[in-house]
Amino acid sequence: MTSPLVIGLSAVVVAIKDGEAVALTVRQRGSGGGPTGLPFGPFDPGGHRTFELALRAFVTEQTRFDLGYVEQLYTFGDKGRDAPLADLGDGDAAARVISVGYLALAPAAVDTHFAGSEWRPWSRIFPWEDWREARPPILDKTILPLLKEWADRGGAEATHALGRRERLRFTFGTGGSPWDEERVLDRYELLYEAGLIEEARRDGREAALARKGLPALGEPMRFDHRRILATAIARLRAKLKYRPVVFELMPREFTLTELQRTVEAISGRRLHKQNFRRLVENAALVEATGEMSTATGGRPAALFRFRRDVLAERPAAGLRLGGRG
Numbered sequence: 001m002t003s004p005l006v007i008g009l010s011a012v013v014v015a016i017k018d019g020e021a022v023a024l025t026v027r028q029r030g031s032g033g034g035p036t037g038l039p040f041g042p043f044d045p046g047g048h049r050t051f052e053l054a055l056r057a058f059v060t061e062q063t064r065f066d067l068g069y070v071e072q073l074y075t076f077g078d079k080g081r082d083a084p085l086a087d088l089g090d091g092d093a094a095a096r097v098i099s100v101g102y103l104a105l106a107p108a109a110v111d112t113h114f115a116g117s118e119w120r121p122w123s124r125i126f127p128w129e130d131w132r133e134a135r136p137p138i139l140d141k142t143i144l145p146l147l148k149e150w151a152d153r154g155g156a157e158a159t160h161a162l163g164r165r166e167r168l169r170f171t172f173g174t175g176g177s178p179w180d181e182e183r184v185l186d187r188y189e190l191l192y193e194a195g196l197i198e199e200a201r202r203d204g205r206e207a208a209l210a211r212k213g214l215p216a217l218g219e220p221m222r223f224d225h226r227r228i229l230a231t232a233i234a235r236l237r238a239k240l241k242y243r244p245v246v247f248e249l250m251p252r253e254f255t256l257t258e259l260q261r262t263v264e265a266i267s268g269r270r271l272h273k274q275n276f277r278r279l280v281e282n283a284a285l286v287e288a289t290g291e292m293s294t295a296t297g298g299r300p301a302a303l304f305r306f307r308r309d310v311l312a313e314r315p316a317a318g319l320r321l322g323g324r325g
Contacts, residue, residue, distance in 0.1 A: 004095040009055045010040040010076075010225065011102050012232035013067065014266075015119065016249050017109035021265040022119040023229060024112070026062050028222065035198075036120065037222030038229065039063055040099070055102050063117040065110065069248045073101035074231050076224055101228045103235060105248035122233060123268075125219045125226060129184060129233070132270045142215050143191070144172065150194040150207075181268050184234040188227060191217060199226060237267055242318040244285055247306040255293050255301040256280065267321060279319055285310055 013024035025036040041058035048054035056067050076099040109119040123130040127138050151164035162170070171186045173179035192200045195207025198220035208214065220226060239245045240263065249262055260276045280286060287307040292300040310317045 006095045006097050007043040008040055008097045008099040009043055009051060009058060009102065010038045010099050010228050011055055011059050011067070011104055012038060012073065012229055013059065013065065013104040013106060014232070014236065014249070015106040015109035016262050016265055017119050019261050019265060020121040020123065022109050022121050024063055024065060025118050025120045027116040035220045035222050036118065037225045051100060063112045064114040065112050067104045068107070069105045071103050073103045073235060075100050076228060078224070099224065099228070101231065103232045105245065107249060107251055122229065125221065125229065126184065126188070126233070127218050128187065129268045131268050132264055138217070139172070143217065144174065146196055146215065147172065147190065147194055182234050182238050184237070185227070185230040188230040240266060240318055241320050244306065244310065244317050246319065250306070253289055253291070253303045253305050255303060257301065263319060271321070283317065283319060285317060
Protein backbone atom coordinates (compact mmCIF):
# COMPACT_ATOMS: atom_id res chain seq x y z
CA MET A 1 0.00 0.00 0.00
CA THR A 2 1.45 3.35 -1.02
CA SER A 3 1.41 6.36 1.28
CA PRO A 4 -0.79 9.30 0.33
CA LEU A 5 1.01 12.16 -1.39
CA VAL A 6 0.65 15.79 -0.39
CA ILE A 7 2.00 18.84 -2.19
CA GLY A 8 3.28 21.48 0.21
CA LEU A 9 4.15 25.04 -0.80
CA SER A 10 7.03 26.90 0.87
CA ALA A 11 8.00 30.56 0.43
CA VAL A 12 11.44 32.13 0.81
CA VAL A 13 10.60 35.83 1.11
CA VAL A 14 13.76 37.97 0.97
CA ALA A 15 14.23 41.65 1.77
CA ILE A 16 16.95 43.99 3.02
CA LYS A 17 16.68 45.36 6.56
CA ASP A 18 19.32 47.57 8.20
CA GLY A 19 21.86 46.47 5.62
CA GLU A 20 21.19 42.76 6.18
CA ALA A 21 19.60 40.21 3.87
CA VAL A 22 16.62 38.83 5.80
CA ALA A 23 14.08 36.06 5.21
CA LEU A 24 10.53 36.06 6.50
CA THR A 25 10.08 33.24 9.03
CA VAL A 26 7.21 31.90 11.08
CA ARG A 27 7.00 29.93 14.29
CA GLN A 28 4.56 27.07 14.63
CA ARG A 29 1.72 27.70 17.06
CA GLY A 30 2.47 26.11 20.40
CA SER A 31 6.10 25.38 19.49
CA GLY A 32 7.44 27.57 22.31
CA GLY A 33 11.16 27.90 21.79
CA GLY A 34 11.27 25.52 18.84
CA PRO A 35 12.95 26.36 15.55
CA THR A 36 11.39 28.76 13.08
CA GLY A 37 10.43 27.85 9.56
CA LEU A 38 9.34 29.36 6.27
CA PRO A 39 5.73 30.25 5.51
CA PHE A 40 4.20 27.07 4.08
CA GLY A 41 1.00 25.09 3.68
CA PRO A 42 -0.66 22.24 1.72
CA PHE A 43 -1.98 22.73 -1.79
CA ASP A 44 -5.68 21.91 -2.10
CA PRO A 45 -6.43 20.73 -5.68
CA GLY A 46 -10.11 21.37 -5.17
CA GLY A 47 -9.87 24.76 -3.53
CA HIS A 48 -6.74 26.39 -4.99
CA ARG A 49 -6.72 27.47 -8.63
CA THR A 50 -2.89 27.71 -8.93
CA PHE A 51 0.17 26.99 -6.81
CA GLU A 52 1.16 30.64 -6.76
CA LEU A 53 -2.26 31.91 -5.66
CA ALA A 54 -2.27 29.32 -2.88
CA LEU A 55 1.23 30.36 -1.81
CA ARG A 56 0.28 34.03 -1.69
CA ALA A 57 -2.72 33.16 0.46
CA PHE A 58 -0.58 31.11 2.90
CA VAL A 59 1.98 33.88 3.32
CA THR A 60 -0.67 36.53 3.94
CA GLU A 61 -2.51 34.29 6.39
CA GLN A 62 0.61 33.34 8.36
CA THR A 63 2.47 36.67 8.32
CA ARG A 64 0.02 39.39 7.20
CA PHE A 65 2.51 40.19 4.42
CA ASP A 66 1.44 40.49 0.77
CA LEU A 67 3.90 39.10 -1.77
CA GLY A 68 5.14 41.03 -4.80
CA TYR A 69 7.75 39.40 -7.11
CA VAL A 70 7.52 35.58 -6.99
CA GLU A 71 9.23 32.82 -8.98
CA GLN A 72 9.16 29.06 -8.58
CA LEU A 73 12.39 27.80 -7.06
CA TYR A 74 12.63 24.02 -6.91
CA THR A 75 10.71 20.89 -5.95
CA PHE A 76 11.91 19.06 -2.84
CA GLY A 77 10.92 15.46 -2.20
CA ASP A 78 13.66 13.66 -0.26
CA LYS A 79 12.25 11.05 2.08
CA GLY A 80 12.80 11.74 5.77
CA ARG A 81 13.34 15.47 5.31
CA ASP A 82 9.76 16.63 4.84
CA ALA A 83 7.03 17.99 7.09
CA PRO A 84 4.75 15.46 8.82
CA LEU A 85 1.31 15.81 7.29
CA ALA A 86 -0.18 16.38 10.72
CA ASP A 87 1.72 19.67 10.85
CA LEU A 88 0.16 20.66 7.53
CA GLY A 89 -3.33 20.44 8.93
CA ASP A 90 -4.26 16.80 8.16
CA GLY A 91 -4.55 13.84 10.44
CA ASP A 92 -2.56 11.34 8.39
CA ALA A 93 1.04 11.84 9.48
CA ALA A 94 2.20 8.91 7.28
CA ALA A 95 1.77 10.86 4.06
CA ARG A 96 4.73 11.75 1.84
CA VAL A 97 5.14 15.48 1.31
CA ILE A 98 6.49 16.96 -1.92
CA SER A 99 7.39 20.58 -1.27
CA VAL A 100 7.40 23.17 -4.06
CA GLY A 101 9.60 26.10 -3.06
CA TYR A 102 9.17 29.68 -4.22
CA LEU A 103 11.46 32.69 -4.08
CA ALA A 104 9.83 36.06 -3.40
CA LEU A 105 11.59 39.44 -3.27
CA ALA A 106 10.34 42.49 -1.39
CA PRO A 107 11.57 46.11 -1.63
CA ALA A 108 11.18 46.56 2.14
CA ALA A 109 11.04 44.33 5.22
CA VAL A 110 7.70 45.70 6.34
CA ASP A 111 6.95 44.86 9.97
CA THR A 112 4.24 42.21 9.84
CA HIS A 113 2.96 42.89 13.40
CA PHE A 114 1.87 39.27 13.48
CA ALA A 115 2.67 36.90 16.35
CA GLY A 116 5.22 34.27 15.38
CA SER A 117 6.44 35.94 12.17
CA GLU A 118 9.82 37.64 11.98
CA TRP A 119 12.34 38.91 9.44
CA ARG A 120 15.44 36.83 10.22
CA PRO A 121 18.97 37.68 8.98
CA TRP A 122 20.20 34.73 6.99
CA SER A 123 23.73 35.40 8.31
CA ARG A 124 22.44 33.93 11.60
CA ILE A 125 21.24 30.81 9.81
CA PHE A 126 24.35 30.41 7.59
CA PRO A 127 27.12 32.36 9.42
CA TRP A 128 29.83 30.85 7.16
CA GLU A 129 28.27 32.59 4.13
CA ASP A 130 28.93 36.20 5.24
CA TRP A 131 32.35 37.40 4.04
CA ARG A 132 31.61 41.13 4.03
CA GLU A 133 33.88 42.02 6.94
CA ALA A 134 36.36 39.14 6.78
CA ARG A 135 36.65 35.41 6.32
CA PRO A 136 34.12 33.98 8.82
CA PRO A 137 36.04 32.70 11.90
CA ILE A 138 33.64 29.75 12.22
CA LEU A 139 35.18 28.21 9.10
CA ASP A 140 38.72 27.74 10.40
CA LYS A 141 37.78 27.35 14.06
CA THR A 142 35.04 24.75 13.72
CA ILE A 143 33.73 23.76 10.31
CA LEU A 144 36.86 22.91 8.33
CA PRO A 145 38.62 20.87 11.06
CA LEU A 146 35.49 18.74 11.51
CA LEU A 147 34.91 18.35 7.78
CA LYS A 148 38.56 17.42 7.16
CA GLU A 149 38.31 14.80 9.90
CA TRP A 150 35.15 13.44 8.26
CA ALA A 151 36.73 13.48 4.79
CA ASP A 152 39.86 11.69 6.01
CA ARG A 153 37.74 8.82 7.37
CA GLY A 154 36.50 8.17 3.85
CA GLY A 155 33.45 6.06 3.15
CA ALA A 156 31.15 4.88 0.43
CA GLU A 157 30.65 7.43 -2.38
CA ALA A 158 28.13 5.54 -4.48
CA THR A 159 26.07 8.65 -5.20
CA HIS A 160 28.98 11.02 -5.90
CA ALA A 161 31.54 11.07 -8.70
CA LEU A 162 34.07 12.83 -6.45
CA GLY A 163 35.50 11.64 -3.17
CA ARG A 164 34.99 13.44 0.13
CA ARG A 165 38.25 15.38 -0.02
CA GLU A 166 37.56 16.61 -3.55
CA ARG A 167 34.03 17.64 -2.64
CA LEU A 168 35.30 19.50 0.42
CA ARG A 169 37.88 21.31 -1.71
CA PHE A 170 35.40 22.45 -4.35
CA THR A 171 32.59 23.23 -1.93
CA PHE A 172 34.44 25.09 0.83
CA GLY A 173 37.40 26.36 -1.20
CA THR A 174 40.15 24.40 0.56
CA GLY A 175 43.48 23.33 -0.90
CA GLY A 176 43.86 26.46 -2.99
CA SER A 177 40.41 26.32 -4.62
CA PRO A 178 38.48 29.60 -4.67
CA TRP A 179 35.40 30.25 -2.53
CA ASP A 180 32.34 30.23 -4.77
CA GLU A 181 29.51 32.20 -3.13
CA GLU A 182 26.93 30.37 -5.27
CA ARG A 183 27.64 26.98 -3.66
CA VAL A 184 25.40 27.70 -0.66
CA LEU A 185 23.33 24.55 -1.05
CA ASP A 186 26.38 22.35 -1.68
CA ARG A 187 27.96 23.56 1.56
CA TYR A 188 24.79 22.96 3.55
CA GLU A 189 24.39 19.47 2.07
CA LEU A 190 27.99 18.55 2.91
CA LEU A 191 27.48 19.64 6.53
CA TYR A 192 24.26 17.61 6.63
CA GLU A 193 25.92 14.51 5.17
CA ALA A 194 28.79 14.81 7.66
CA GLY A 195 26.27 14.95 10.50
CA LEU A 196 27.40 18.37 11.73
CA ILE A 197 24.09 20.22 11.86
CA GLU A 198 21.03 19.79 14.03
CA GLU A 199 18.73 18.85 11.15
CA ALA A 200 20.84 15.73 10.49
CA ARG A 201 20.40 14.54 14.06
CA ARG A 202 16.69 15.39 14.03
CA ASP A 203 16.28 13.31 10.85
CA GLY A 204 18.09 10.36 12.44
CA ARG A 205 21.14 10.47 10.17
CA GLU A 206 23.77 7.98 11.32
CA ALA A 207 26.69 10.42 11.01
CA ALA A 208 24.98 12.86 13.41
CA LEU A 209 23.79 10.23 15.89
CA ALA A 210 27.33 8.85 16.12
CA ARG A 211 28.63 12.19 17.43
CA LYS A 212 28.61 12.91 21.16
CA GLY A 213 27.64 16.49 20.53
CA LEU A 214 27.03 18.82 17.60
CA PRO A 215 28.69 22.21 17.12
CA ALA A 216 26.47 25.29 16.95
CA LEU A 217 26.54 25.88 13.20
CA GLY A 218 23.92 28.55 12.64
CA GLU A 219 20.25 28.45 13.58
CA PRO A 220 18.40 25.25 12.56
CA MET A 221 14.99 25.48 10.93
CA ARG A 222 11.90 23.30 10.87
CA PHE A 223 11.63 20.36 8.49
CA ASP A 224 13.63 20.91 5.28
CA HIS A 225 13.38 24.70 5.40
CA ARG A 226 17.06 25.50 5.87
CA ARG A 227 17.79 23.44 2.76
CA ILE A 228 15.10 25.35 0.84
CA LEU A 229 16.53 28.67 2.07
CA ALA A 230 20.05 27.61 0.98
CA THR A 231 18.67 26.82 -2.48
CA ALA A 232 17.03 30.24 -2.67
CA ILE A 233 20.22 32.09 -1.64
CA ALA A 234 22.24 30.19 -4.24
CA ARG A 235 19.65 31.01 -6.92
CA LEU A 236 19.56 34.68 -5.99
CA ARG A 237 23.35 35.03 -5.90
CA ALA A 238 23.60 33.47 -9.34
CA LYS A 239 20.82 35.64 -10.81
CA LEU A 240 22.53 38.83 -9.64
CA LYS A 241 25.03 38.25 -12.44
CA TYR A 242 22.64 37.88 -15.37
CA ARG A 243 19.27 39.38 -14.33
CA PRO A 244 18.45 42.76 -12.71
CA VAL A 245 16.69 41.04 -9.79
CA VAL A 246 18.48 43.24 -7.26
CA PHE A 247 16.11 46.07 -8.18
CA GLU A 248 13.18 44.03 -6.85
CA LEU A 249 14.80 44.57 -3.44
CA MET A 250 15.24 48.33 -3.89
CA PRO A 251 12.84 51.24 -3.38
CA ARG A 252 11.85 53.14 -6.52
CA GLU A 253 14.66 55.67 -5.95
CA PHE A 254 17.97 54.92 -4.27
CA THR A 255 21.59 56.01 -3.99
CA LEU A 256 24.43 53.98 -5.48
CA THR A 257 25.69 53.32 -1.96
CA GLU A 258 22.34 51.78 -1.03
CA LEU A 259 22.46 49.65 -4.17
CA GLN A 260 26.00 48.49 -3.36
CA ARG A 261 25.07 47.58 0.23
CA THR A 262 22.16 45.52 -1.08
CA VAL A 263 24.35 43.63 -3.55
CA GLU A 264 26.90 43.03 -0.80
CA ALA A 265 24.26 41.71 1.60
CA ILE A 266 22.97 39.24 -0.99
CA SER A 267 26.36 38.11 -2.32
CA GLY A 268 27.96 37.96 1.14
CA ARG A 269 31.06 39.83 -0.04
CA ARG A 270 32.46 43.35 0.21
CA LEU A 271 32.82 45.24 -3.07
CA HIS A 272 35.24 48.00 -4.00
CA LYS A 273 33.24 51.24 -4.25
CA GLN A 274 34.74 52.61 -7.46
CA ASN A 275 34.79 49.23 -9.18
CA PHE A 276 31.15 48.71 -8.30
CA ARG A 277 30.12 52.11 -9.65
CA ARG A 278 32.05 51.47 -12.85
CA LEU A 279 30.30 48.11 -13.16
CA VAL A 280 26.86 49.69 -12.74
CA GLU A 281 27.71 52.46 -15.19
CA ASN A 282 29.00 50.05 -17.85
CA ALA A 283 25.93 47.85 -17.47
CA ALA A 284 23.66 50.90 -17.95
CA LEU A 285 21.24 49.53 -15.36
CA VAL A 286 20.36 52.82 -13.67
CA GLU A 287 19.59 56.40 -14.57
CA ALA A 288 19.83 59.57 -12.49
CA THR A 289 16.58 61.11 -11.29
CA GLY A 290 18.05 64.59 -10.96
CA GLU A 291 17.21 64.60 -7.25
CA MET A 292 19.49 64.37 -4.21
CA SER A 293 19.16 62.46 -0.95
CA THR A 294 20.18 63.90 2.42
CA ALA A 295 19.07 60.83 4.40
CA THR A 296 22.65 59.74 5.10
CA GLY A 297 23.33 62.81 7.23
CA GLY A 298 26.48 63.57 5.26
CA ARG A 299 26.98 65.10 1.84
CA PRO A 300 23.88 64.91 -0.38
CA ALA A 301 23.96 61.87 -2.66
CA ALA A 302 22.46 61.57 -6.13
CA LEU A 303 19.32 59.47 -6.46
CA PHE A 304 18.94 56.86 -9.18
CA ARG A 305 16.26 54.51 -10.45
CA PHE A 306 16.30 51.26 -12.39
CA ARG A 307 16.44 51.88 -16.15
CA ARG A 308 13.74 49.49 -17.35
CA ASP A 309 14.65 49.93 -21.03
CA VAL A 310 17.57 47.59 -20.37
CA LEU A 311 15.13 44.66 -20.29
CA ALA A 312 14.35 45.18 -23.97
CA GLU A 313 17.95 45.94 -24.97
CA ARG A 314 19.65 42.69 -23.98
CA PRO A 315 18.69 39.33 -22.49
CA ALA A 316 21.37 39.18 -19.76
CA ALA A 317 21.28 42.41 -17.79
CA GLY A 318 22.96 41.75 -14.46
CA LEU A 319 26.01 42.66 -12.39
CA ARG A 320 28.90 40.39 -13.26
CA LEU A 321 30.79 40.67 -10.00
CA GLY A 322 33.62 38.31 -10.96
CA GLY A 323 35.22 35.65 -8.77
CA ARG A 324 36.61 36.01 -5.29
CA GLY A 325 39.84 34.33 -6.18
